[in-house]
Amino acid sequence: MKIGELVKRTGVPKETIHFYIREGLLRKPRKSSSNSAQYHSGYVEQILLIKGLRENYHLPIPEIKKIVKNFSKQSPIDKAIAQYQSRFSRPADRLLTREVVGRDAFREATGLGRKWLAKAEEWGVITPDLKGEESVYSSDDVAIGRLMVDMDNLGFGPKDGHDPEDLKHIAKFVRELVVSSFKKYYESNLDKLVSNGFAEKAGQFHEVISLFFFHLYRKFARETALRLLSSSSAKLDK
Template sequence: MKISELVKRTGVPKETIHFYIREGLLRKPRKSGVNTADYTETHVERLRLIKDLRDNHYLPIPEIKKILKALKKQSPGDQAVSRFKSRYLRPMDQLVEAEVPGREAFCRTTGLGPKWLERMEAWGVINARQEDGQPVYSQDDVIIGRLLVDIDRLGFGPKDGYDPRDLQQISDFIKDYVRSGQNKYLSTTLKKIAAGDYRESKIQIREVMSLFFYHMYRKRVREQYEEILEAMKDEDRAGA
């Protein structure tokens, strides 16, 4: 594609694209003429990632270079996962600590209080593995911990009438669903593919299904919100 189409699809100005190429953030395009070049979908994906890191996370160019350098070292399967995430979500997990050792460090990193961490661990919402006598929390647990703090901040905490045990029910439902789905998949597929292929397939389907749950939840909440608004409008019209 020409640079004009690349600009249109990414919202990144032509001058900025040339700057990113000079800085090594973007691979040079293939020359198709004296003053023309061909850009690919790889350029689109990379520019969208850079734009997100700049616009939404305010990262300077040196930090973005570090992230892009780390992406180059990923396996083809991991790169495919990163493409899924950059296509649908902001790449927040690239900016969050991969693991956090120790309960105090976890609470400090996430803002979640020790009491609530203990409760979430008891409910199975957060699970740490033991290593050298101390709990080590995964990146997913770190993100969940931060989300729990935001949930409370946004008015969905116990003091607002929200029953936090609903989170346990959601966690248990997903756990049962995943276990059932994995058992079905393994019973029908495992004998047909090599171990390496299974790993790559598992990683990618994990990310795709995560995105499916994410967007399905957003969709159902939006529909419910619209129904409530419509009911309120009907009441207003009836009372007028």
């Protein structure tokens, strides 16, 4: 494709793409003539990655260069994971007010349908606060709503034979685990609750344990998927 098509597909100006090439973030394209170059589809993926790193993480060029180099060596699965992490774990989002007011606004922000939003609220997966007559959704609720839509788009939704009530059971299990562990800790550390700095440390701990759950689940999911795929391949080979 020519530079004009690349600009359309990435939303990145021509001048910026040339800057990426000069800085070594992108390889020089193949020249089709003295004043024209051809870009293969891999440029789209790399440019979108660079764009995301600059907009979401505000990283300096040398750091982006290292990431792009490593990204090119990753498997398609790891690349997809990196893209999702970039989309849902943007540090700047934590500094912004991300509440969404009203069900219509929530559905517009997430793409989640009316029926499944009602189900998610019924199951305790999405839990808005009520302010007056309006439902107010947190940034976590928005992320969960988007992820539910992504699950469906990836082929893991009701129309594909997957039971959506699994989300209900997951939410119930996680909630009971969190409530039980937090209640036990707070009740045994009542004297610390009023000490200086406890609230800050508690907030940090909440983030740490959330990341622990995330990585633990991802680890188990990968191990299980690899084991099942390996087992299925062995059966097909027989």
